[in-house]
Amino acid sequence: MTDWYxxxxxxxxxxxxxxxxxGRARKDGRAQYLKIQAxxxxxxxxxxxxxxxxxxxxxMLVEYPDDIFNKGSALHTLGNIYKKFDNYKNAIDYYKQAMDFEQMFPNVKTQAYLDFSELIIKTNxxxxxxxxxxxxxxxxSGLLFPIEKYKVNSILSIINKYKNKLDEAKQYAELAEENADCETSGLRYHKTLGVVKGKETWLEILKQD
Structure with a gap:
């Protein structure tokens, strides 16, 4: 049976x-239920x-403004929602808010930094x-999963190519390929977690342009 939230x-x-x-749930859990349902x-x-x-x-953000654990994720998710609406301006704004929040509370991390970076590159x-x-x-230095490393290195390659730093662009592109080809995550119990299942077409096109 599916959870009610x-x-x-x-x-x-x-x-x-x-x-x-x-309304019947514990007050300290309501923000999380709103976020998960969203x-x-x-x-x-x-x-x-x-x-x-x-x-x-x-x-959630209005009624539970002091819920630190869920706020960053909520801001990140709002960014994703606006991206799905093709409202890139609002999406970028909410990703930035999520990243700013993480600067104040570094123990609560999201993937907002990567979604922000991808959208900046996608919109040129x-x-x-x-x-x-x-x-x-x-x-x-803190990147863990091959898919993160693939995307980050791809984006850095594109940026360096834009800056006409072609040697650096090539190095980052090679690192992106290495991580795209990784068959395991390096984790002991979750060996396929975060493995690249398919290259991002738009990243590949921009790297090769």
Whole structure:
């Protein structure tokens, strides 16, 4: 049976039942339930459900502003929602908010930095290329999974090619390929976690242009 806060649809009955159960839940868990439900609806890619997810996350942020554990993830998810709406300006803004929040609370990490970087490159926002480069280099030594390393090195290759630093661009492209070809994550118990299952077409095109 699906948990009451992991619905994939949102009828009037779903809404009423969700908020009834939310009202009975422990107060310190309500922000998390709102966030999880919003994420579940976001993954459907249904435009109406994306709007519901947006409402739930904004409700969480307004009613539980001091919930540090869930705030960064909520901001990141709002960025993802706006990206799905093709509202890149708002998406970039929320990714930036999530990253700023993580600067204050570094123990609560999301993938906002990578989604922000990808969107800047995708939209060819060259004015922010240096910002992206600095963000990725700052996190470079802490990258864990092959898919992160593949994407980060690909983006750094594209930025260096834009800067006409062709040797550096080539080195990063080679590192991206190495990580794309990794068959294991290096973790003892989750050997395929974070492995590249398929190269990103748009990244490959930009690296080769």
């Amino acid at each position: 992991r619905r994939k649809k949102w009828t009037k009955s779903d809404e009423e039942e969700f908020f009834a159960k939310l 994420i579940e609806l976001m993954y459907t890619d249904d435009k109406k459900l994306l709007s519901v997810a947006e409402i739930l996350l904004n409700k 926002n060259t004015e922010k290329f240096i910002d992206v480069e600095n963000i990725l280099l700052e996190r470079y």
